[in-house]
Amino acid sequence: MINNLRLKLIGATMLSLLIVLSVVVGVIAFSTYQGIIDDADAVLSLLADNGGSFPEKIDEFPSDSVVPGDDNIGAPGNSASRHQNDILESPELEYETRYFTVTFNIRSGNLVSVNTGKIAAVDSSSAVEYAEKVLAKDKTKGFIDDYRYLVYEGEIETTIVFLDCARNLSTFRTVITASLGISAVGLVMVLVLLIFLSGRIVKPFWENYEKQRRFITDAGHDLKTPLTVIGADAEVLEMDIGENEWITDIRNQVTRLTDMTNSLIMLSRMEEPEPQYQMIDFPLSDVVEEVLEEYRSLAKTHEKNLSGSIQPMISLHGDEKSIRRLLGVLLDNAMKYSDEHGTINLTLEQQRGTIRLMVFNTCPYMSKDSLPHLFDRFYRTDESRNSQTGGYGLGLSIAAAIVTAHKGKISAATSDEKSLLITITFPS
Numbered sequence: 001m002i003n004n005l006r007l008k009l010i011g012a013t014m015l016s017l018l019i020v021l022s023v024v025v026g027v028i029a030f031s032t033y034q035g036i037i038d039d040a041d042a043v044l045s046l047l048a049d050n051g052g053s054f055p056e057k058i059d060e061f062p063s064d065s066v067v068p069g070d071d072n073i074g075a076p077g078n079s080a081s082r083h084q085n086d087i088l089e090s091p092e093l094e095y096e097t098r099y100f101t102v103t104f105n106i107r108s109g110n111l112v113s114v115n116t117g118k119i120a121a122v123d124s125s126s127a128v129e130y131a132e133k134v135l136a137k138d139k140t141k142g143f144i145d146d147y148r149y150l151v152y153e154g155e156i157e158t159t160i161v162f163l164d165c166a167r168n169l170s171t172f173r174t175v176i177t178a179s180l181g182i183s184a185v186g187l188v189m190v191l192v193l194l195i196f197l198s199g200r201i202v203k204p205f206w207e208n209y210e211k212q213r214r215f216i217t218d219a220g221h222d223l224k225t226p227l228t229v230i231g232a233d234a235e236v237l238e239m240d241i242g243e244n245e246w247i248t249d250i251r252n253q254v255t256r257l258t259d260m261t262n263s264l265i266m267l268s269r270m271e272e273p274e275p276q277y278q279m280i281d282f283p284l285s286d287v288v289e290e291v292l293e294e295y296r297s298l299a300k301t302h303e304k305n306l307s308g309s310i311q312p313m314i315s316l317h318g319d320e321k322s323i324r325r326l327l328g329v330l331l332d333n334a335m336k337y338s339d340e341h342g343t344i345n346l347t348l349e350q351q352r353g354t355i356r357l358m359v360f361n362t363c364p365y366m367s368k369d370s371l372p373h374l375f376d377r378f379y380r381t382d383e384s385r386n387s388q389t390g391g392y393g394l395g396l397s398i399a400a401a402i403v404t405a406h407k408g409k410i411s412a413a414t415s416d417e418k419s420l421l422i423t424i425t426f427p428s
Contacts, residue, residue, distance in 0.1 A: 044150035098164035102131035277319040334361035
């Protein structure tokens with residue numbers, strides 16, 4: 001249990017850190033990429049406004065210059081516009097920018113001109129191929145390879161301006177790769193620290209848990225002797241003075257206390273770091289059928305309707321003795337808490353790599369709020385804790401411990417608050 005708590009602590013911390021790092025890297029990536037696009041669109045807009053070339057002198061970003069699809073790029077007071085103005089006012093812009101243009105006739109669709117004088121990596125034929133791909137996309141701007149393009153139409157010609165963004169995109173990819181690498185290294189370092197520190201964090205809980213478990217085991221063994229003596233004394237009294245209601249009550253209560261003590265000791269032993277189980281492959285279907293048959297006569301005596309649906313030839317790798325006790329706990333619980341003339345059904349089936357065991361029983365009332373607590377120690381749905389049912393609130397705790405030891409899962413559900421379905425899944 002403490003190890004599970006430690007694993008959950010590590011898992012929750014690592015998941016939280018992963019989410020935070022993902023958001024941070026995502027925001028950095030989005031803002032950086034958007035900045036590259038905005039800067040490229042600003043340059044493309046300037047080129048489009050000047051017929052596919054830079055003006056002789058760039059005094060300021062034209063206030064009436066608009067990139068198609070971005071109506072606010074030149075709006076006064078726009079922070080992106082101010083940043084783009086700073087770029088466009090740079091005297092080195094014309095010499096740092098690599099671009100090419102392709103112009104077509106709108107009516108005929110024929111090629112009018114190709115200008116690759118400002119780029120060395122693209123020749124005329126490649127430029128035309130890029131332009132044809134852009135026209136096929138039917139978009140006014142976007143990316144094709146590492147080139148940002150802008151399509152603008154005049155009265156008789158359509159011009160496509162391509163801007164080389166390879167350097168900016170390469171820097172962007174390097175930054176993102178480095179961010180992901182640093183994040184991965186950071187996650188590994190935090191994981192190592194958590195593995196080391198989590199042991200110290202849960203150590204006080206582990207010590208308290210061990211003291212509690214040791215106390216239950218020791219107290220249980222210490223209680224056995226006085227309970228045995230009380231039981232023997234009651235038998236001697238019965239032999240001397242005969243049977244009466246007081247002696248009978250003493251013997252009944254001694255039996256109850258003995259059963260409860262044995263259950264506590266068993267539960268404590270099951271939760272030891274290395275419980276003693278004899279794990280072997282055994283025919284689970286046959287075991288379930290045998291236990292079910294043992295309870296048929298008891299169900300008939302208590303006027304309960306007990307039925308079963310058991311898929312044959314199912315085997316399980318586990319401790320047969322513990323599984324028999326698990327089945328006994330589930331059926332005993334169903335017998336005790338089902339309503340008068342109630343229905344009890346046990347189902348065993350195998351599907352999709354798992355073995356599923358289900359025990360269903362009707363009952364007078366089952367609150368959905370009580371379902372998460374059914375497997376807690378000493379928890380009983382009967383708040384008055386009526387002793388007539390004979391339960392101590394330990395049965396389902398023992399069942400949960402057995403299931404956990406077999407690497408299975410146990411859950412409880414109710415559809416109408418007048419029935420209970422216990423579902424157990426084992427890996428097959």
